Amino acid sequence: MEHYDRKIIDRLDLMAVNIRKHVIEMLYRAKSGHPGGSLSAVDMIVALYFAHMNHNPKNPNDPDRDRFILSKGHAAPALYAVLAESGYFSVDELKNLREINCMLQGHPVCSYVPGIEASTGSLGHGLSFANGVALAGKLDEKTYNAYVMLGDGETDEGQVWEAAAAASHYKLDNLTAFIDRNFLQIDGNTEEVMRLESVRDRWSSFGWHVTEIDGHNMKQILGALNEADNHKRQPSVIILNTVKGKGVSFMENNVDFHGVPPNEMEYNMAMEELDLMQKKLEG
């Protein structure tokens, strides 16, 4: 494992708590949305935007930028909060999630929101889209990378495997996929709904370079991203072992919080926990 400055890790951990607070706040205000899968995805998205990707919020269409595609579009609150904190748009805008006449739709739309690369929400499309981005990068001899996050349940979709085959066929080593492996989808445990194991063997047999990490450990996340960027002639997939609802104790591993927002009591409890965590990290 490479050495990372403790300060960078601390800063990212703190930002992740900040983003989790945004997510809870947004969903509580909107009275709808998906807490579980937003919270499990937070750490990787924070690491990408605040420590890894080459991107410029002042120039969201820079042709040389790295691209991140949130294929599991229902985790939009996490991405919106990260984009706002990065400066793509005002943090104030987060209050308007899912409201009429506002740009932050329930699922991301590329034509409305600066920084959103692909419209998602119907599962299974994002990896194919990222393949297109990576193919264009190869064609134009650009050095950018394409990153895409899929839910573990999302990989039930057949299109994911069409795309997995194509990425490997075209040797898209400028592409890295993340599997948010939280073991839960709406109807229950992923292994009971439609068995996915062995996730590692599946991707490996499709010709992908596979790494598996703790998806909430910033050090491991940054290490895996660097490894994936440097791996040649194969696309990389990072299996993020995550906890659905991560950061809010009563939401963790609780499938009831897949698509149900917190009520007032739950909101207060969640914010209290996250505030405590924030204070602890601030030392």
Place this chain on the structure above:
Amino acid sequence: MANPRNAYGETLVKLGEKYPNLVVLDADLSKSTKTIMFAKKYPERFFEMGIAEANMISTAAGLASCGKIPFASTFAVFATGRVYDQIRIDLAYSQANVKIFATHGGISVGKDGASHQMIEDIALMRVLPNMTVLAPSDATQTGKIVELMATNKGPMYARIGRANAPIIYDKDYIESVKLGKGMIVEDGSDVTIIACGTMVDPAIDARKTLFKQGINAQVIDMHTIKPLDEKLVIKCARETGAIITAEEHSIIGGLGGAIAETLAENSHPVRFRRMGIKDRFCESGEPKDLLEKYGLNEKHIVKNVKDLLKN
């Protein structure tokens, strides 16, 4: 006679030289769709996607997001119904600059049977916001339409048939073609036949037959089904008082459906009839036998016009 598919392939090659950002994708049918011509000339800009249409469409959207002009091709049946959700989200909702060019539209595909005879594609694409829907009628017009698809922004769908087709237009005439503007092929005062794609040529033949029998029919080539040239439709209704639509497509939701909607809301009363496949699947057979059985040839157009004018 010429094959519009060849016109498609040849035009792609021509445009490929002019537009270095034009790329082509196909799903294991490049020999049939003729994208193989582009693949041979520009192998680095051609992406063989295998028999995986959903991935092809979403990949095209990713390419477009990086400034490419992707043309994605396969048979009409696989290019629309099979990948409706990918087209809906990644192209229409996202306003992606992706062009779907489908071949083998309609029943004149012939012996492969109803599984391969796409008669719902125009309806499926027409209902999508932001989508332009095109059905060129001959090889010359196909070439021009492909060029217009490349040079105009936004998601577009075009469909042609499988078979050779008579040449209707010469190259100079076709230069005036504009997306969203119907073409008056023949003037007339008694009735207007509005056709698209493979039905334009039989409509022109039908006009000749009708003329000999004392009926002066106007023929419109409505190559753009969406956005529909509503002004022209209303003008035809007012001037001739009778309209027949003809398309190698279901009578539901296609050219006839679009024109019916326009007439119902905007026109004076007009005698009106749709010719197309009457809400059913067809079958295997020789194209000309199928077109006869299911009522889509010159003879049937003549009969329908006369029936309509009798009422």
